[in-house]
Amino acid sequence: MKAKTQDAKISPKGSVVPAMAPPVIPLKDRHLNFGGKWEYAPSPEDARAYPIAPRHELFINGKFVAPASGTYFPSINPATEEQLTEIAEANAADVDAAVRAARRAYDRVWGKMPARERGKYLYRIARIIQEKARELAVLETIDGGKPIKESRDVDLPLVAAHFFYYAGWADKLKYAFPGKTPRPLGVAGQIIPWNFPLLMAAWKLAPALACGNTVVLKPAETTSLTALRLAQIFQEAGLPEGVVNLVTGAGATGAAIVNHPDINKIAFTGSTEVGKLIARAVAGSRKHLTLELGGKAANIIFEDAPLDQAVEGVIAGIYFNQGHVCCAGSRLLVQEGVYARVVKKLRDRIQTLRVGNPLDKNTDIGAINSAGQLAKIRELVQSGLDEGATLQQTQCALPARGFWYPPSFLTGVTHAHRVAQEEIFGPVLSVMTFRTPEEALERANNTPYGLSAGIWTDKGSKIFKMAAKLNAGVIWANCYNKFDPASPFGGYKESGFGREGGLPGLAAYCRLD
Amino acid sequence: MSTPRLEVKKTYKLFIGGKFPRSESGRYLPAHSAAGAHLDNYAHASRKDFRDAVVAARSAAGGWARATAYLRGQILYRAAEMLQNRAGELVSEIARSTGARPAQARREVTLAIDRLVHYAGWTDKFAQIFSSVNPVASPHFNFTMPEPTGVVVVLAPDEPALLALVSLIAPVILSGNTAVVIASETFPLPAATFAEILATSDLPGGVVNLLTGQRAELVPHLASHMDVNAIVDGTGSAELQATLQGGSAVNLKRYTRRDLKAADWFADKAEDPYWILDTVEYKTAWHPMGV
Numbered sequence: 001m002k003a004k005t006q007d008a009k010i011s012p013k014g015s016v017v018p019a020m021a022p023p024v025i026p027l028k029d030r031h032l033n034f035g036g037k038w039e040y041a042p043s044p045e046d047a048r049a050y051p052i053a054p055r056h057e058l059f060i061n062g063k064f065v066a067p068a069s070g071t072y073f074p075s076i077n078p079a080t081e082e083q084l085t086e087i088a089e090a091n092a093a094d095v096d097a098a099v100r101a102a103r104r105a106y107d108r109v110w111g112k113m114p115a116r117e118r119g120k121y122l123y124r125i126a127r128i129i130q131e132k133a134r135e136l137a138v139l140e141t142i143d144g145g146k147p148i149k150e151s152r153d154v155d156l157p158l159v160a161a162h163f164f165y166y167a168g169w170a171d172k173l174k175y176a177f178p179g180k181t182p183r184p185l186g187v188a189g190q191i192i193p194w195n196f197p198l199l200m201a202a203w204k205l206a207p208a209l210a211c212g213n214t215v216v217l218k219p220a221e222t223t224s225l226t227a228l229r230l231a232q233i234f235q236e237a238g239l240p241e242g243v244v245n246l247v248t249g250a251g252a253t254g255a256a257i258v259n260h261p262d263i264n265k266i267a268f269t270g271s272t273e274v275g276k277l278i279a280r281a282v283a284g285s286r287k288h289l290t291l292e293l294g295g296k297a298a299n300i301i302f303e304d305a306p307l308d309q310a311v312e313g314v315i316a317g318i319y320f321n322q323g324h325v326c327c328a329g330s331r332l333l334v335q336e337g338v339y340a341r342v343v344k345k346l347r348d349r350i351q352t353l354r355v356g357n358p359l360d361k362n363t364d365i366g367a368i369n370s371a372g373q374l375a376k377i378r379e380l381v382q383s384g385l386d387e388g389a390t391l392q393q394t395q396c397a398l399p400a401r402g403f404w405y406p407p408s409f410l411t412g413v414t415h416a417h418r419v420a421q422e423e424i425f426g427p428v429l430s431v432m433t434f435r436t437p438e439e440a441l442e443r444a445n446n447t448p449y450g451l452s453a454g455i456w457t458d459k460g461s462k463i464f465k466m467a468a469k470l471n472a473g474v475i476w477a478n479c480y481n482k483f484d485p486a487s488p489f490g491g492y493k494e495s496g497f498g499r500e501g502g503l504p505g506l507a508a509y510c511r512l513d
Numbered sequence: 514m515s516t517p518r519l520e521v522k523k524t525y526k527l528f529i530g531g532k533f534p535r536s537e538s539g540r541y542l543p544a545h546s547a548a549g550a551h552l553d554n555y556a557h558a559s560r561k562d563f564r565d566a567v568v569a570a571r572s573a574a575g576g577w578a579r580a581t582a583y584l585r586g587q588i589l590y591r592a593a594e595m596l597q598n599r600a601g602e603l604v605s606e607i608a609r610s611t612g613a614r615p616a617q618a619r620r621e622v623t624l625a626i627d628r629l630v631h632y633a634g635w636t637d638k639f640a641q642i643f644s645s646v647n648p649v650a651s652p653h654f655n656f657t658m659p660e661p662t663g664v665v666v667v668l669a670p671d672e673p674a675l676l677a678l679v680s681l682i683a684p685v686i687l688s689g690n691t692a693v694v695i696a697s698e699t700f701p702l703p704a705a706t707f708a709e710i711l712a713t714s715d716l717p718g719g720v721v722n723l724l725t726g727q728r729a730e731l732v733p734h735l736a737s738h739m740d741v742n743a744i745v746d747g748t749g750s751a752e753l754q755a756t757l758q759g760g761s762a763v764n765l766k767r768y769t770r771r772d773l774k775a776a777d778w779f780a781d782k783a784e785d786p787y788w789i790l791d792t793v794e795y796k797t798a799w800h801p802m803g804v
Contacts, residue, residue, distance in 0.1 A: 161650065178642070180787065272765070280762035284755025291765065448764070467798050475798040484649035488657050488797050493742075494765045502657060503645050504795050512787055 059231035061101035062241030078145035079367040090247035095256035098245035105242030119170030126163035145367030165485035166206035182510040184212030186264035189257040194220035195324035211509035290498025295451030298444035299329030305456035317480035327452035377426035384419035450492030525555035528708035530569030531718020547612035558724035570691040573719025578689035582637035589633035592714040632683035659793035661689035663742035674700035736760020743767035
């Protein structure tokens with residue numbers, strides 16, 4: 001009997017062919033079967049409206065300039081593997097030119113400018129970003145692979161909001177630090193990741209500029225396009241030359257920034273591994289340092305949680321941006337009594353996630369950012385299988401070209417497994433169980449990371465107890481992956497130090513006298 | 514007939530977990546006055562002593578962080594009371610160690626007491642000043658508040674041996690952190706006496722642990738220890754700074770440098786509530802609003 005119900009469960013083509021006498025499937029074994037009936041008409045954004053130049057130069061001292069290195073590297077669309085453009089690779093000489101431009105701008109213009117005027121530049125930039133939001137969203141999606149509905153509805157609104165928020169702080173810093181006289185640090189070197197290219201640029205630039213610093217920023221090598229488009233917006237806004245300089249390139253370019261003697265502050269978002277290298281490199285110097293690093297967040301579901309909402313939150317927690325999120329809820333801890341129900345709901349829910357063309361407005365899961373990242377995800381999932389976990393995946397067809405990984409989760413995971421300890425940075429969830437709140441805390445905190453955590457329960461006092469004891473910088477109660485410029489973001493332990501966003505975000509770019 | 518009374522010499526010991534052990538290494542160092550006269554011997558802490566101190570500090574961290582801010586304030590004020598009571602002892606300890614005139618030593622001790630009283634009052638206030646409710650653009654109640662970071666290593670400068678020590682420890686422990694403190698290398702006796710006074714206050718064992726000995730020997734181990742969350746470095750030494758900060762790369766310890774000249778520890782700049790923020794973590798919580 002059992003075997004027959006399995007047969008009728010799902011047919012890959014979506015057509016369910018009843019047997020002569022259709023078996024009655026017990027309710028607990030029924031699965032949602034969307035099959036081919038789940039097709040939507042394609043609804044892509046037209047990328048042709050926003051042509052991309054064949055070559056991109058460095059942005060130094062207000063101008064786009066060819067790199068001293070003379071070299072360029074290709075940038076591809078991860079959804080098609082087609083080359084989009086080639087991008088200048090900054091070497092140490094280029095970084096030095098950018099730092100000198102930033103220093104000059106700091107000494108002569110930006111550091112001296114009345115705070116109110118600085119703020120007005122940021123407001124102006126925020127407004128232009130809003131005007132060009134669609135173009136930037138399309139560009140972000142083409143360059144990085146994230147679905148347009150996320151770049152359009154999450155990334156870009158937050159980018160503009162960050163500039164608006166910090167614009168207003170520029171002339172109010174003395175109220176942010178009662179009893180102190182805040183002063184800028186000088187030239188900030190900022191290195192950002194590829195998962196939220198423009199949003200990370202905004203998180204870094206807006207507070208730095210509001211506090212009166214000038215900046216040399218390096219985007220990630222796979223996602224430089226929107227930052228370079230932002231440079232054009234700075235030109236359009238009339239931002240004084242040298243206040244923001246962009247040097248594109250990979251690790252060597254970043255190292256040149258970190259090691260440059262005339263930089264006062266390093267801000268880095270990326271992996272814990274690289275963060276530690278940077279911490280070592282700046283040790284003994286007078287450089288200020290803030291780090292936003294990796295995470296392995298626990299998303300904790302209690303038996304009294306509203307399960308449908310919780311499952312939606314789990315989906316948002318791990319599959320948002322293909323799981324390329326440092327605060328992703330990548331460890332799901334489910335209280336034993338609801339484990340079976342949660343896994344069933346999760347298994348059904350991921351079948352409805354639409355993987356494919358990131359430019360399509362109906363796409364939930366876009367392309368994995370790079371071939372290297374895809375290989376890393378596959379390697380870690382394989383380690384999970386090797387260590388005894390069971391893999392559940394969306395039964396969907398993946399495009400033939402590009403880098404793709406279907407939404408997945410692993411059950412039968414123990415806390416010692418690599419998939420429970422290491423950051424996968426992909427759409428892969430590790431599901432585990434617990435019995436008591438104390439056990440959930442113990443397990444949730446049992447990681448070198450401490451960036452974020454989620455709690456799902458209907459009981460308010462339980463939320464506050466858990467929130468107080470979780471060692472994480474951001475706690476989402478009955479929600480997940482919420483962001484706002486007014487809300488500080490950053491980690492405990494090996495997830496880094498310093499905060500971005502909100503009032504503490506200003507402290508990262510001020511000296512208090 | 515009248516043999517002069519033989520003075521009793523004292524061996525100064527470490528302060529770990531509320532107890533006064535000798536160094537497990539069995540080593541001692543002689544303490545000298547500024548003029549070079551031998552005063553007393555004190556324990557020469559080893560790497561193992563440091564590790565024991567971290568274990569004691571970690572064991573005490575949970576309870577101290579969970580204590581109410583009111584209670585932590587009461588306890589710190591009690592420590593100030595004990596210090597006041599035994600001010601004479603500290604004055605003579607400083608005077609005989611550093612060669613300072615008694616009036617000068619008394620100034621250091623009274624300022625240390627007042628500073629402790631000042632910080633005792635911050636326990637239940639700093640979170641009000643430095644936390645926030647954040648007006649996010651979605652239906653969520655969102656707030657940020659500081660929490661202690663955990664176990665903090667504090668390195669005191671050589672001078673002023675007592676005042677700098679107190680000024681460095683108070684802002685670390687008042688938020689709920691526990692501390693492993695490396696005393697002045699030149700003048701360790703005032704710090705050791707201070708520990709004896711703390712032991713008779715209500716401060717739970719392990720909240721402050723004090724090691725005496727040679728800084729340079731301990732520094733690499735302070736930097737590389739995996740269960741230390743933060744380092745507050747008051748030594749002002751560029752060389753030590755490089756080693757200590759390099760240790761951040763091991764487990765991303767928070768590192769803070771306080772470069773003050775000896776005289777600056779007597780000034781207002783050594784009494785700064787913003788110092789509390791160097792050893793706290795900001796936690797932000799999101800709660801949906803609705804039914």
